[in-house]
Amino acid sequence: MNAFARRGACPALSAPMQTGDGLLARLHTIAGGLPPRALIGLCESALRHGNGIIDVTARGSIQIRGLTPSSAQALAREVDALEIDVRTGVPVETGPLAGIDAGEIADPRPLASEIRNAIEKAGLAARLGPKVSVVVDGGGRLPMDAVLADVRLVASSSGWLLSTGGTAASARRIGIVNDAQACIAAIAILEAVATLGREARARDLADPHRIIAAIPLSARPERSNPQAPSTAASITMFPLADGTLALGIALPFGSMPAENIAALAQGAIALGVTEIRPAPSRALLFPGMNGDACDTLRDAAASLGFITDAADPRLSIAACPGAPACGSGRIATRALAERIAARHADLLDGSFTLHVSGCAKGCAHPAPTALTLAGHDLDDHDGGAGIALDATARAPAAEAHVVADAQAGIARVASLVQHMRHPDETVAACLARLGAAAVTTAFMQGRE
Structure with missing residues (x-):
């Protein structure tokens, strides 16, 4: 905890970044969500050790601001005590409704876990730059199209669409790989990026197709123009695979006082919510409710200053x-x-x-x-x-x-x-x- 990230790097708990309002620490949960009581505990830590402001970023990470070198260390210890499983190493990200979305084409979590394990086994984290990332998108109501990634795997009816560099709209599309080859292809791309040095990104690769030439492609990708979902797309009720609903609300400008987030989490507990998922586009998702509970929580969120209307200016x-x-x-x-x-x-x-x-x-x-x-x-x-x-x-x-x-x-x-x-x-x-x-x-x- 005594090493601080340079601006432009990723301010993880182990390396908070200096900003104009003190040190900033960012955490992204591996499982995708937090138990409400863990989120309340995190809010209390932010009040004790930071400036009491919590952000949800465009990539769905949680940020705590206003830390000092000593308070950042205390925060990291308390996160460990809360048993929050924080992502380290190369980010391998899935959508905010991964595994529970009724409209999902495939559950991306098993493939994401396989890629994480392969990255660790290959020792790639030490050889890649801090911003290199992988997105595994199972499809559904909240796609990850707007999230930048060096390797992107998007579920389709015939396999996984592999592309490199950029957003879904700007990335170079390679082809469709099957379940057995998807992880192998992702690691091959990351290995090629690593050979170019820690400042390299997948966009620097001259010919990604040649890198995976030995991997069979089941189909060539069709051309399309993915439309990146706006923050407004997160502010609604989402049908889930188990027949319940998830309520989405947004944080104004991506930030809220920690006490307001804690109060909303407490209200969610009373309604039976067992998980709160930060979402790309600076939102929070509350799965596992019926329509009446969603209405009740939405009213509580509005009274606390959250954005609950997709038309909010x-x-x-x-x-x-x-x-x-x-x-x-x-x-x-x-x-x-x-x-x-x-x-x-x-x-x-x-x-x-x-x-x-x-x-x-x-x-x-x-x-x-x-x-x-x-x-x-x-x-x-x-x-x-x-x-x-x-x-x-x-x-x-x-x-x-x-x-x-x-x-x-x-x-x-x-x-x-x-x-x-x-x-x-x-x-x-x-x-x-x-x-x-x-x-x-x-x-x-x-x-x-």
Whole structure:
């Protein structure tokens, strides 16, 4: 626990990463879920040793923030005491409803376990970089299409579709392998990546087809365009194979106070829930309930501030912790994001993600977005925010494009869009048509 991860690595319990709000530790359970009492215990540990904020990440991991070197060690000991089986080594991930989804094509858990064991036997964890990962997707209501992976195996009626590098949409498709060959093919790809060094990823492989040339492919993959599920897709009731339902709710901007999560877990216990599953897209799933119990828990979640409506405008905003939680934050991102969602829901039509970043790092959404607000210093050293279109948080860094009152600035942008938007035009299309100059001018009007 005395080694800290560099930024860009994976901040596991054994190597928490330094961030602007202290050390950050991430854990991903091997079994996919947590008993509610274990989650309550984890929340209590976060309150004792961190800043009391818990995240669920886009990959479905749990993050605890605000740790110190000594408190991170105490947290790791308490996680062990809670008997939480935390994943180590190369991530081999399955979907959040793996093994219980009524619409699943195949249970991915046996193959995932076989691949984990083979990785350990081959000693690959020490030879691969910290971000190399494998996805084994059994299909169903919550596919793993949006999750980046170096090796992806997706269940089909004729076997497992093998692809390498990227998301389901961007990966290179190799072919269909049968159950007996799927693990062998995955390990062959990982071995090839390892030969290129610890900085390598599967996208760096020149010819993945040649690597598995000796493995028979039962079919060539059909071309398709997988649509990555949005966070909204997780906010519903899911039919399960045993005839019960799973309720999905989301965390606003991926974070909630630990005491709120603990309170919801306590309510789930009262309704007979025995497992809570973190899900990609920053959600939590509560399986094993009937419809009435789902309604009761959903009402409790809403009262605690969770997102329970797939149309909630907060789902269209990515916001980091910001000030005052993060020392790098120049603006109170979460408070600003909440106000924007409450006052300008029409701007957040789901056609784009509004990125509200506390600084130029852009931790909440590293990729460009249609509209970005980023915190920066002003002359008097108070925090202001700049705006940019189709850019990352680094774009609006020039002080000339920074205003002290970002809420007023975005209100002017919302008004511009309202007046200029064509019938049936999405907000993203309207912003693109208006262009950066017009949107920036509206944002900057009235600057002191």
